Amino acid sequence: MDRTQEDVTPNVDAVVAAVQSSASCLVKHEQEEAILDPQGLTAPVSDDDGQDLEMDRPLRRKRRVKGQKICGVCGDHAQSHNFGALTCETCKAFFRRNAFKQKELQTCVFNSSCSITKATRRFCAPCRLKKCYSIGMDPELILGEEEKRARLTKRDREGPSPGPKWEKRYSQSSEPQSTNFRAPILSPNSTNSTASPGSSVDSGIDVGTTAGAASTSQLNYPDKGKWCRPKNALGKHFKHVAREDLPWDMQLFWPLQAEERSLLTKLTSAYQSVTTNTTMEDLEKMRQWGSFCMEKAIFALEYSMREYVEFARVIPEFKQLRQGDQIAVLKASALMWYHIRLASDFIPERRSWVNAFGAMSEVDLGNFLGDPHSVQEYAEFCEGLKFVVKNDTTLYTLMHTLVLFDPRDSKVEDRIMVNTLKDKYLVLLKHHLESQFSFLHADRYMAEIAQQILDLRQLGESSLIFYKHFQSQFRPLIAEVFAD
Structure with a gap:
């Protein structure tokens, strides 16, 4: 009997040690996930019954970048990270459309050595896509049809947002890039309350x-x-x-x-x-x-x-x-x-x-x-x-x-x-x-x-x-x- 207890005691100690080791690994894994997803959120997807399912992919949030933000593809002004890299909205849309079309794009006639800038980005799609990949843009981050439907389902369930998206997307200043334009030349009809454009310009003085x-x-x-x-x-x-x-x-x-x-x-x-x-x-x-x-x-x-x-x-x-x-x-x-x-x-x-x-x-x-x-x-x-x-x-x-x-x-x-x-x-x-x-x-x-x-x-x-x-x-x- 004493011999059996002696045999069991080491086995129990080994099990406890194994459990502690597993717990330590689990805590470490959760900490790593917390770094990627500070709030522990995952993207919800609705199944056929309308129930929320948890996906393996963490909820993606746009990372704010301080200071001057330049697109890593063409050098244009960038607003945020898109698909894993800092890019402008134009290159973001380009990558979304072409990330899975490498074989369909024509081969570059300049041996894939084109310089991609804001002025030349439309000229060579293969080189532009190649540069997208080189700066770290990941096609796996592009939402599929099922994920998009899930997002729309969730949006409909939660109700409309406070304001339409287009107001924010197009809220940039409408001042022209060049100020070399004619001045307003308006003349009124003093007896009418309707529009009265006529003529007049200011010479730059107050x-x-x-x-x-x-x-x-x-x-x-x-x-x-x-x-x-x-x-x-x-x-x-x-x-x-x-x-x-x-x-x-x-x-x-x-x-x-x-x-x-x-x-x-x-x-x-x-x-x-x-x-x-x-x-x-x-x-x-x-x-x-x-x-x-x-x-x-x-x-x-x-x-x-x-x-x-x-x-x-x-x-x-x-x-x-x-x-x-x-x-x-x-x-x-x-x-x-x-x-x-x-x-x-x-x-x-x-x-x-x-x-x-x-x-x-x-x-x-x-x-x-x-x-x-x-x-x-x-x-x-x-x-x-x-x-x-x-x-x-x-x-x-x-x-x-x-x-x-x-x-x-x-x-x-x-x-x-x-x-x-x-x-x-x-x-x-x-x-x-x-x-x-x-x-x-x-x-x-x-x-x-x-x-x-x-x-x-x-x-x-x-x-x-x-x-x-x-x-x-x-x-x-x-x-x-x-x-x-």
């Missing part, structure tokens, strides 16, 4: 006192030519599609042809060159008047008209029109060009129009013109258009081109030709939107831009009556634009 102290009586604003505010000036309520909501399947995007891409690049470059080519001579002319005055407004309007003519000459199809039709379409669309330019200058966060000549706030302009309500309504129209187009230079370029080729003007002779050119650029706009937002969302953008163009046409027609009251003060170029 308008806080000069605008408020100036008298509007010297401008002799007419009572005729009442303005009509566009009925659909509600573009600021348009809901953009978030990048993360774009489809993964590249078959749902329009592949721009080489000819289409070349034309877009040419026109966009020409538009940027025309609208940012402000000379010192022009700046000096604006500054010589000092405070806010009608002479400065007329000069700025003439400057914008010269921009328009210069841009139209770059459009290949414009040269195909007979001279009479060239003049007719330019005169018919000049004010629409001008209103688009003013909308692109508008900075909603500052409630101001900003350009190379200076800045003019909505409040100062309303006080100067003596009609704050009309200025406020016109600012809302500019804000709505700016919210839809944002700072997309390509979209501004296409909108300018579409308003140019309008066959409805009475002085156009070859209406079929003009309408054919308009159709070409409508298709180009459609393909551009489909290449950016996919077939699933491009129609909404197309419809909203078409509505904005209709509003611009209405605004241009009503403002033409107003501007003609100042025709005697116009220089030859503007006088020709507003002549019958």
Whole structure:
């Protein structure tokens, strides 16, 4: 009996030691998991019965990075870690679409030695994907269809979030990258409460006192030519599609042809060159008047008209029109060009129009013109258009081109030709939107831009009556634009 107890005692001690060792390993393992998942959370997945199941994958949280954040793939501005590496939103979307398509991508023609930067990242998909992997992006972190359905199920079960995602995704400042834009040139109708864009620019000096102290009586604003505010000036309520909501399947995007891409690049470059080519001579002319005055407004309007003519000459199809039709379409669309330019200058966060000549706030302009309500309504129209187009230079370029080729003007002779050119650029706009937002969302953008163009046409027609009251003060170029 004593011998049996002696045999059992060592066995019990061995079992206790083994249990302690296992517990120690378990604690260590839990500590390691706590480092990866501080709150001990795992991503829930719903089964067929709607019950939550625990997945092996920990709940992924975006890691905040302090200081300057640069995309490890292209060098663009980055916001957070995506799929295991610090990248920009564009490279994040690229990796999500192409991570499992290595065999489908064409082979690099430069022996996989392409330099991937913000400017060149679209040119070589194989090298870009290779760099994604080299910085540590992990395709295993991409949610599968089952996981996405589980996330949506959980989101529906928990109810809607406090605010829509698109507000955060597109909450970046709408200030243009370049400040070389025309200033707001607005003129009111003193008897009407509807939108009243006319003319005026600040020369870069402080308008806080000069605008408020100036008298509007010297401008002799007419009572005729009442303005009509566009009925659909509600573009600021348009809901953009978030990048993360774009489809993964590249078959749902329009592949721009080489000819289409070349034309877009040419026109966009020409538009940027025309609208940012402000000379010192022009700046000096604006500054010589000092405070806010009608002479400065007329000069700025003439400057914008010269921009328009210069841009139209770059459009290949414009040269195909007979001279009479060239003049007719330019005169018919000049004010629409001008209103688009003013909308692109508008900075909603500052409630101001900003350009190379200076800045003019909505409040100062309303006080100067003596009609704050009309200025406020016109600012809302500019804000709505700016919210839809944002700072997309390509979209501004296409909108300018579409308003140019309008066959409805009475002085156009070859209406079929003009309408054919308009159709070409409508298709180009459609393909551009489909290449950016996919077939699933491009129609909404197309419809909203078409509505904005209709509003611009209405605004241009009503403002033409107003501007003609100042025709005697116009220089030859503007006088020709507003002549019958």
